[in-house]
Amino acid sequence: MRFAEELLLLLHSDKSGYFVPIPEWKMSCALAGAVLMDLAMEDRIDSDLTSLTLADSTPTGDELLDPTLADITAAQNVHAPQYWVERIATRRADDIGDVAIDRLVKAGIFESDTGGFMSLSSKVTRTGRYPLVDGRSGEEIKGRIMRTLLDDEIPDPREAAIIGLVNYCGGFPAMMEPEEYELAQDRIELFSGLDLIGRAIGPAVRSSYRPPESMRAARRRPLPEANLWDMISSRSFRAGNIPKFMAEQSERLGPVFRLKVPGRNMVVLAGEEANTWISKKGRLHLRTRDYLEGFQTEWGTARSIASMDGAEHFRMRKTVKAGNSRQVVVDRLDELFALGRRSFEGWGIGNTVPGEMSCQRFIGEQISQLSVSIKPSETVTGVLDDLLLFEYRALLVHVMQVLPRFTLRTPRMNRYRKRVLELYALIHAAHTPAQREGKRRDLVDDLMDLHHADPQFLPETDLGFAFIAPIIAGHYTGSAMAFTIYELVKNPDLLERIRAEADALFANGDPKGEDLDPAAIDVAHRFIMEVLRLHPVIPIQMRTAMNAFEIDGIEVPAYASVLCAFPATHYMEKHFPEPEKFDIDRYTEPRSEHRRTAAYTPFGVGTHVCGGARWTELQMLANLLLIARHLELELVPRDYQLKLSPLPKISPAKSFKFRVTGHRHPLEPAAGPSAA
Numbered sequence: 001m002r003f004a005e006e007l008l009l010l011l012h013s014d015k016s017g018y019f020v021p022i023p024e025w026k027m028s029c030a031l032a033g034a035v036l037m038d039l040a041m042e043d044r045i046d047s048d049l050t051s052l053t054l055a056d057s058t059p060t061g062d063e064l065l066d067p068t069l070a071d072i073t074a075a076q077n078v079h080a081p082q083y084w085v086e087r088i089a090t091r092r093a094d095d096i097g098d099v100a101i102d103r104l105v106k107a108g109i110f111e112s113d114t115g116g117f118m119s120l121s122s123k124v125t126r127t128g129r130y131p132l133v134d135g136r137s138g139e140e141i142k143g144r145i146m147r148t149l150l151d152d153e154i155p156d157p158r159e160a161a162i163i164g165l166v167n168y169c170g171g172f173p174a175m176m177e178p179e180e181y182e183l184a185q186d187r188i189e190l191f192s193g194l195d196l197i198g199r200a201i202g203p204a205v206r207s208s209y210r211p212p213e214s215m216r217a218a219r220r221r222p223l224p225e226a227n228l229w230d231m232i233s234s235r236s237f238r239a240g241n242i243p244k245f246m247a248e249q250s251e252r253l254g255p256v257f258r259l260k261v262p263g264r265n266m267v268v269l270a271g272e273e274a275n276t277w278i279s280k281k282g283r284l285h286l287r288t289r290d291y292l293e294g295f296q297t298e299w300g301t302a303r304s305i306a307s308m309d310g311a312e313h314f315r316m317r318k319t320v321k322a323g324n325s326r327q328v329v330v331d332r333l334d335e336l337f338a339l340g341r342r343s344f345e346g347w348g349i350g351n352t353v354p355g356e357m358s359c360q361r362f363i364g365e366q367i368s369q370l371s372v373s374i375k376p377s378e379t380v381t382g383v384l385d386d387l388l389l390f391e392y393r394a395l396l397v398h399v400m401q402v403l404p405r406f407t408l409r410t411p412r413m414n415r416y417r418k419r420v421l422e423l424y425a426l427i428h429a430a431h432t433p434a435q436r437e438g439k440r441r442d443l444v445d446d447l448m449d450l451h452h453a454d455p456q457f458l459p460e461t462d463l464g465f466a467f468i469a470p471i472i473a474g475h476y477t478g479s480a481m482a483f484t485i486y487e488l489v490k491n492p493d494l495l496e497r498i499r500a501e502a503d504a505l506f507a508n509g510d511p512k513g514e515d516l517d518p519a520a521i522d523v524a525h526r527f528i529m530e531v532l533r534l535h536p537v538i539p540i541q542m543r544t545a546m547n548a549f550e551i552d553g554i555e556v557p558a559y560a561s562v563l564c565a566f567p568a569t570h571y572m573e574k575h576f577p578e579p580e581k582f583d584i585d586r587y588t589e590p591r592s593e594h595r596r597t598a599a600y601t602p603f604g605v606g607t608h609v610c611g612g613a614r615w616t617e618l619q620m621l622a623n624l625l626l627i628a629r630h631l632e633l634e635l636v637p638r639d640y641q642l643k644l645s646p647l648p649k650i651s652p653a654k655s656f657k658f659r660v661t662g663h664r665h666p667l668e669p670a671a672g673p674s675a676a
């Protein structure tokens with residue numbers, strides 16, 4: 001293991017799922033120092049306190065070390081270690097960190113969450129040892145170093161060097177309890193000076209110097225602006241296509257710009273560079289709490305997964321992981337098909353069906369049953385509609401701030417709120433131990449366990465909203481499904497190919513989760529991917545800049561309201577040629593446009609990236625197959641052209657309607673081989 005990997009393991013906090021909070025610049029210098037220390041160990045460089053010289057330019061074959069070795073080889077003059085620490089910290093620290101993390105994940109030492117959180121793998125936690133790598137396994141480093149510092153053990157030279165590195169970047173106070181640190185301080189200082197290499201590089205890390213604010217400010221560019229005129233003169237904006245509008249502005253102004261509209265002052269981050277920054281650095285600079293405060297109060301809750309940051313957010317993500325996973329949909333596919341067929345029955349034949357609202361009910365019934373084990377249509381008729389309307393109004397008032405508060409206090413809204421409280425109670429009542437006996441665990445079971453284990457962390461006041469969060473998230477799936485139906489009718493050739501896949505899958509009875517292998521669902525899967533690209537239902541997410549930051553030479557001040565327009569990339573020609581064309585071949589080799597860095601982002605980027613992404617893909621796919629199997633559809637009118645409703649999220653406008661003109665197969669489970 002290289003020093004950079006050991007450094008990250010030492011500075012990792014299993015509680016927060018990330019690294020202990022030391023200043024970014026110090027962390028960069030420590031990673032630079034770690035690489036220099038390994039180059040010295042590999043006899044490629046010599047170093048004392050005043051000079052660092054090249055000893056051997058032969059590449060080591062290690063991608064973690066060779067780029068830095070190449071820099072030193074190419075240098076004309078000899079420089080001090082501090083020069084190299086600062087230079088590498090500025091130019092290479094991000095890559096060094098990424099490569100080291102990647103290697104730890106590949107070695108099975110770290111497990112990573114899609115939101116960029118990391119935890120030690122359960123095997124390392126359990127055994128205190130790393131998995132076998134190249135025939136070797138070692139004792140987990142944190143335990144080893146702590147014993148050295150607190151139990152009078154003598155470190156070997158490598159351990160002394162890494163102790164020095166952590167010490168010089170200020171890591172120990174952040175990773176130890178204050179009492180421990182006080183006890184260990186003398187030994188830390190003693191060991192930090194023991195190793196020769198550490199003695200040369202370590203102080204360079206400690207005294208490394210970030211260019212002063214005034215020098216950095218001189219390099220900065222002013223924040224470019226998009227104003228009201230840019231908005232109203234944009235055809236995309238007028239059509240409600242917010243991702244396309246953001247893409248146009250980002251292509252014109254760069255990844256960071258101010259959106260200046262009367263009464264609002266917002267900074268937009270859009271484009272792949274901004275997405276990459278959000279996923280790598282966002283956690284240190286952006287927080288979600290502020291913009292959700294009023295919205296959550298309406299539901300009687302103080303906080304939710306969406307408004308948490310840091311360690312508590314990581315804990316909550318771990319709690320809801322199983323309940324929002326794809327496996328739930330796999331295990332309950334038969335229920336999904338049955339509910340889907342029931343929705344189709346309700347659509348009838350020959351009736352004009354309101355597209356968006358019908359899809360909301362269609363998906364809402366499924367999510368309620370699969371996620372929280374209730375059947376709204378059988379128990380609390382109409383509650384899904386009430387919930388949806390209340391949510392939209394609360395978003396428009398508190399998050400988008402386009403409606404005044406009193407609009408949430410009308411008798412109708414009060415009635416909806418009351419119904420939401422009834423729903424909380426209903427879900428709660430359905431989750432007593434007696435009610436749940438013998439049933440597959442669901443999300444609410446996991447939330448209840450957490451509530452019982454730690455009622456301070458997840459109090460009763462926050463439970464209700466946590467219960468219905470997947471139903472609210474399902475409103476995005478509802479709109480995405482409405483877009484799916486529109487595109488299906490508009491692309492008859494693809495419909496035929498999906499029908500062929502569906503007929504093959506349903507030929508011997510309803511398919512099981514394991515039947516949906518990539519080859520069997522190739523066209524349907526790419527169809528869903530393209531729906532999610534062309535119609536990203538969540539065009540922006542709001543954040544507050546809790547620390548100032550800089551992207552592309554532009555500073556965003558603390559307290560700024562930040563709009564992360566992550567799917568703006570979906571409408572950028574450089575990532576998705578002819579972005580407005582519905583083209584499922586983008587996702588096949590060699591084009592593979594979805595693999596471009598930070599370009600395909602229907603589920604967001606950063607620590608809050610969608611926890612139900614894989615659930616959603618499978619749910620949409622299964623429903624697409626079910627529609628293709630059973631329904632003949634047409635739009636009303638037949639030549640209808642899609643119009644968008646951009647608030648509070650992107651959905652097809654109310655004018656979108658369709659009609660079932662016939663059933664290809666009766667609305668009942670496909671007959672299996674035994675029935676045949």
Ligand code: HEM
Pocket residue numbers: 115288305306307317320324367371470473474476477478480537538541602603604605607608609610611612613615616
């Ligand atoms: C088409 C459907 C969906 C889309 C486009 C979507 C998209 C997103 C996006 C963009 C976020 C990030 C929000 C942010 O950055 O603040 C998010 C968060 C989340 N989504 Fe989804 N979502 C969908 C459906 C679902 C479903 C059905 C579930 C549950 C089964 C779900 C569970 C979650 C959770 C738990 C989070 C919060 C993650 C966190 O804050 O750490 N989503 N979703």
